[in-house]
Amino acid sequence: MTAGDAVQARPARRSLRPIASLLTLVAILALLFGVPWWTLTTGRAQWPAPLAAAGSAVFAVTLVAFPVLMYLGHGRRQRDWAARTGDTILGLVWILFVWALLGNVARLALAAVGVADPARSRLVAVGTLAVSAVLALWGYVEAMRVPRVRRVDVTLDRLAPGLDGLRVVLITDTHYGPIDRAGWSARTIAKVNELDADVVCHTGDIADGSVARRRAQAAPLGEVRARLARTYVTGNHEYLGEAQGWLDHMRDLGWEPLHNRHIVVRRDGAGLVVAGVDDRTAASSGSAGHRADHAAALSGADPDLPVLLLAHQPKQIDDAVAAGVDLQLSGHTHGGQMWPFHYLVRLDQPVVQGLRRHGRTQLYTSRGTGFWGPPFRIFAPSEITLLTLRAG
Template sequence: MVLIGFAVVVLVAMLLLHGYLWWRLVRATTLPGRVRRGLTLLVVVLALLPTLAVTLRGSIPLAAYTPLAWAGFSWLGLAFYTFLALLVTEPVRLAARLRRRDPAPARQEVLVPSGPDTPAPAPAPAAAPAPAAAPAPAEPPELPRRLFLARTLAAGAGAVALGTAGTGAVLANSAPVVRRVPVRIPRLDPALAGLRIVTFSDGHLSATYGGRRFERVVETVNAQRPDVVAIVGDLVDGEVDELREDVAPLADLVSEQGVYFVTGNHEYFADTTAWLRHLPTLGVDVLRNERVEVRRGAAAFDLAGIDDRTAVMSGLPGHGADLDAALDGRDDTRPVVLLAHQPVQVAQARAAGVDLQLSGHTHGGQLWPFDYAVLLDQPAVEGWSMQGDTQLYITAGAGYWGPPMRVGARPEVTVIELQPGQPVDPGR
């Protein structure tokens, strides 16, 4: 039922998006005839591409799905920014329409006196036949002016959308930026000062992301000389057999005290059990509602990890976020750093007295202006924030989902450097 509902939502969204694009790019810019029919057919085909890319994932062989995913999701990103660019031009079209409908000046009426004493008007002398007037120059018809405006606005919107989507595609497939974030924790033992947790999320290894691009993420992580590596969910978008080679670079991660992973919502779109068995063979420890000690000499803090909040809907026995189980029996005098895929899980962390939560999930918005929509479901989009007494850091993610582009949100690897002291905004 969930999949059927999702498919219906996708279909309705595609119909609305492409219906508007057809109205502005085809109907408004062409006359009835062969050209309009051809372009209408093209819009129908383009609308089917992303719909099939979303609904057929996992249903057809990867070799057949990969070109469909590239074509469908690339067009979806371009269509979205074409839609936004056209929407911005609607006031221009409205102003032009109102100007065409501006009423002509009202005719003035001449009042003629009447009554018994009013002399009858003298008959007007017969007018001499007027010489034939030269024909007035014909004004250009109104339709071509509308066509010219519609085509001009469509061409401008297309150029802006193509430039935006193209830039976003380059950025999404470029090397991740490294963000260094000092985080002060009051209860942290001074012996742990400078300990580095290198974190990334949302690799979304798939038909359109992996290979050399993911190798580069691993190399970036290793270059930071991490004490701990934390992968906070949504690593994969597919099955182990499909992505075995793409995920293999994880085995090259080098960390003083281990590489840890927690599930994201997308891990539950695949064979979750198979992935949770495969990751440890690459040297990645999966934290499922449990914790480990991170030590430097006699000093230590707890690193805890919980399942994604959607895990309970997977139907898998024992899956579901359980922070109480993860923290049960620990030494309360030590600080705790929590790995939880979705930032909204910080509500539980705050109630449990967690010092710092590391999350992903939002992609930093990925495609502006979706960062505003993220705030409808999550407490923040990216970066550091205070949530009560709990600090929250949201990494913007290393990969992408859907359109292979990022606009306003670069791919990111984050270095969390722990320091003792009272929390302060690291951006100040």
């Protein structure tokens, strides 16, 4: 192959990527909508023709409307009504897809015990629809409720006795967005304030949208009370919009934005370094001066003091271990948000939720305080985390 042939081949290969992406998207949508459609309206159930036609029409109209709604809601137009509708459809079709798959496994069991069609297919269809409806209703209530408080004790070997019992409250992934949750935000912060925190941390993904669009929902963050510090770092969703705007706004609300920097909190003669780094997507976001920089975050810190690090994604733990961090607090995963999505999250992140040890460094990953996209939480409850630090 000549050099000229190579130059011509590269653009040709690049031109196939959009086509491959489009085909992948079409395949995913075909599965998400097709499996429930087949399970609920299959001819083996021998539903009356008008009922089967009506069911098919609902799936067809929804399938056509869904990408349009997502484009209007999450594209450049940013129409909140479209985002709300599209996100809800996504959540409902995911629930139907999962339980349709499980229903078809049950179909095999019914066949094994001698249940024949059309009764078998009708049982699977009705069961899938009933379970999905119950889980959708329950999941919506779980998403909209004030998060429960999850209490965790963490022993740090280097923590001095003067800081034994330090109360750290973690909130994260509030995702103020197309659904106006200003009331929920106020009630959640009231719950935070009941916990009598020494330090309150927010580990990013405050909102989906600009400060101007989500100001009212974020306003209760200004009412958070903490004896020693209120600290914040950016998440990946800030880098889909205006990360610096949220850093500035949180400073205006009285928080300490830990943009690759640290502060020291002290009590009874003992000190704790509270540091923060930008999200791992910051470097590729195009935001000038933004990237995860652990060295900058800990520059000048007393090496004898324990370090509490705020980093949005659990997968930032390797850099935390290398930097000698004692405890990293993260969010991002939402605990999977909608079962069984946590299995896919686990492919990308080392931890989905809870406290884990990585050598000397410990990592706590919250299931998130809010939700993203579909307004459902299924087998992955939201949380406000109260971490009590204990001296080793």
